[in-house]
Amino acid sequence: MSLVKLTIKGISYSQTQNGAYALILNEVDGDRKLPIVIGAFEAQSIAIALEKEIKPPRPLTHDLFKNFSDRFDIVIKQVIIHKLVDGVFYSSMICERDKIEEIIDARTSDAIALALRFNAPIFTYKNILDKAGIFLKVNPETENSEHILEDVLSTSDAFGIEESNDSKNSYAKHSLSELHELLTIAVNDEDYEKAAKIRDEISKREV
Structure with missing residues (x-):
């Protein structure tokens, strides 16, 4: 190519x-x-x-x-x-x-x-x-x-x-329960960058 x-x-x-x-x-x-x-x-x-x-x-x-x-x-x-x-x-x-x-x-x-x-x-x-x-x-x-x-x-x-x-806003479409599931998966996969972004989205919802 x-x-x-x-x-x-x-x-x-x-x-x-x-x-x-x-x-x-x-x-x-x-x-x-x-x-x-x-x-x-x-x-x-x-x-x-x-x-x-x-x-x-x-x-x-x-x-x-x-x-x-x-x-x-x-x-x-x-x-x-x-x-x-x-x-x-x-x-x-x-x-x-x-x-x-x-x-x-x-x-x-x-x-x-x-x-x-x-x-x-x-x-x-x-x-x-x-x-x-x-x-x-x-x-x-x-x-x-x-x-x-x-x-x-x-x-x-x-x-x-x-x-x-x-894509910081890519998790906005997920429900709170889905975000917690995604957070668990990200941590288990040791993808801490993704986990941090999901955690930030959860924090905004739970304020």
């Missing part, structure tokens, strides 16, 4: 959907865009990496990873968004140390935040772009406004391309 190089078009925030950000990737040799709905922390980290003049007083998590990698001569060579299954993007980071390459699985938002810090190219496969890529007809005067995100979100609903780990 042929790889398609992507660049970061930008990040948009929705004024109508709290906490919803869209990371918009653009194919280098084409007009299609690949939108991914991400969380606030990842959006902030990517935005800081895009704005070279912004230097946080203390390293963010992705900055810490970069510092750690530099200390041990680990380089991220490229990031590949290699799979889209049931609305979830799967990505890999191709890393190198002592001329030995390793492939590390990563959430797409984390992989891109790190790719920016390593100046590593971002790719996806043509079949993924054919499936999830969209054409956005954007007015240049409003290109950086929330209107992009609203278009992306409405299209994303059709494709189901939210990044699953950042």
